[in-house]
Amino acid sequence: MTAALEIRNLRKNFGAIEVANDINLALPRGARHALIGPNGAGKTTLVNLITGRVRSSSGQVLLDGDEITSLSQAARTRRGIARTFQVNQLFRNLTVLENVYLAIGERTGACNRLWRSAGSEAAVIEEALDHLQSLALSSDACRPVRELPYGRQRLVEIAIALAQQPKLLLLDEPAAGVPSSESHLILDVISRLDPNITILIIEHDMDVVFRFAQRITVLAAGAVLTEGTPDEISADPRVRAIYLGEKREAQHG
C-alpha cells in the first residue's frame, strides 16, 4: 500500500547548518503520527518542508505516491495538505466566519469571483458554519478573531485547516500557549477528527503524545533519532536522555 505521506532522504541546510539531515518517514493513510524532540530539533522545519513553505535542498516528498517535491506551497495545498501554525496565523481583524470562509473560498475557487457579493455564496457559508459547529465555535462566528480568548483562537486555527478538506493534516503544537484548563477542548477536537485524514502532530506534552499517537518519531539536531510505538519510545534510554538532558540544561540556564 502506498503511504499517504512519504519522505525520502530529505535534507535542508542553511549554509553549513543542517536543519534537516537525511530524514525518512512514511505515514499510512489515516495515521496518527507524532513528531517530538527538543527545541531546535527541526520539527517545524520538517512541517515547512512538507508543505513547501521552505524548499528542501535534496530528497523527496511523496503524497499518495506522487512526488510533490518540486511543487509550490499553493500546489501542494491543492493536493490536500493543510497545516496549523505553532504561533497563530489568523486573519485577526476578520470574524471567525470570514476566517473559515477564506479557506473554503480559496479551495473551491469562489474567491475568483469579483462581481457577486460574498454573502451570496450560500454553499461556502453553509460549509463554514458546519465546520464552526463541529468545533463548537458557532457562538463566536461573528466576532473578530482578535477578541477571542487564546484557546478559542487555537480552535479557529484548526477550523481553517479543516475547511481546506485536507488528506494530510500537519498540526504544529495545536495546544501551545493554551492554559491547561482549556487544552482538553483542543485535544478532544483532535481525537474526534475524521479517521481518513492522515495526521502528523508536533507536540511537547508527552501525555498528549502518548494518548493520541500510534507511532512516534523523535527528532534531534535535524535528524531522526528513532521511531516506534509509544511504548518503545518511552522505554528508549536515548529519548529519556534527550529530555532529561534538556531539563537539566533548562535548570542551569
Place this chain on the structure above:
Amino acid sequence: MDASKSRPAPAGGESTVARAGVADFLVRRSRFRPAEALPWIAAIAAFFIFPSQMVLGGQTLIMILFALSLDLILGYAGIVTLGHAAFFGLGAYGASLLITDLGWSEPVSGLLAGALIAAIAGFLSGWLLLRYRGLAFLVLTLSVTIMLQQLGNLFRDFTGGYDGIPGVNVAPLFGRFDYDIYGHTYYLYCLGVLLIVFYCVRRIVYSPFGQALVGIRENIGRMNALGSPVHWRLVVVYTISAAVAGIAGALFAQTNAFVTLGVFDFDQSAAVLIMLILGGAGWLYGGFIGAALYMVLQNELAKASPEFWQFGIGLLLIGVVLFVRRGTLGRVLNVSRLLQARTQP
C-alpha cells in the same frame, strides 16, 4: 435544527438558533445602507449651492475617483505605493493623444482609452513589481513613475514635454451637452463617471475576491498556506486600480483641456495618499472626505498664502495621524459607522 439533520452533530450542544443570523451579516453588509446616499446628496447639493465653484468641484470629484482607485489597493489589499500618479498620468495622456493625434474627440471613449492604457501598464508593472512588498515596492513604484516622466520628456515631440499638450478639446457629451465656462457640465459628467465606477468598485470590494484581498492584507502568509494565488489576485486588483486611476487622469485632461508631464509628479502620488489617509483607507468613503477636505483647504489656504498652503495641509495630516484613532478623519466625524459595512451583526 431540523433542517440540518445531515450535518455533523454540534459539539458541546451549541445552539444553532444563531445559524441563520450569522450568515445574514455577510449577506447584509453588501447591501446599500441609507447613509451611503449622503455623499451623493452632498455632491448634488454642492452643485446647486455653489454654482460658481464647479470648476473646483469637478477637480475634487476627479481626485475622489483617484483616491478611490488607491483605496482599492491600499485599503483593501494592503499595497502601499508611491507611484500611483503613473496611471493617472497615462490615463491623462491616453485621453489627450486620442484627441490631438488621432482626432477622436468623443469623451466617453476617451475615458475608456485612458482606462485601457493605464490598465495595461498596471498589469505589466504589477506582474513584475508585486513580487516585492513594503519598502522595495515603494521605491520601485516611485522609480517607475519617474522613469515614465523622463521618457515623456525624451519624446517631447509626441508628449509636448513639460510644456504639455494644449487643445485637448472634447466633443459635446453624448453629442448633445456642450461645456460651459463655469464647469457645470463637467461637474455632472465627473459625478456620473464617479457614481458608475464607485458602484463597480463597491461590488468588487464586497465580493469573495474582495474578501480574499482583505485576507491578503491581514495575513499574506496564511493566504499562501491556503493555496491562494496571491500574486495573481494582487495583479488583478492592481490592474483594476490602475484602470480607475486612468479614468481619473482622462477626466482631468478632458476637463482642463490641457495636460503636461506634471501629472506624473511625485507630488501627485503623495497628494492622493494624503487624501486617502485624511479620510481613512479601507472603507470606500475615505476618498470623498479626504479629497474634498484637501481640495477645499488647498484652495482656501492658497488664497490666504500662495506660497505657504502646504504647511496647513501638513499640520492637518500630522494632527490626523497622531491624534485620531486609526488616523482617519472619517472616524472623528463618526460618519463611518453609518456608511461602513458593519463587521458584527
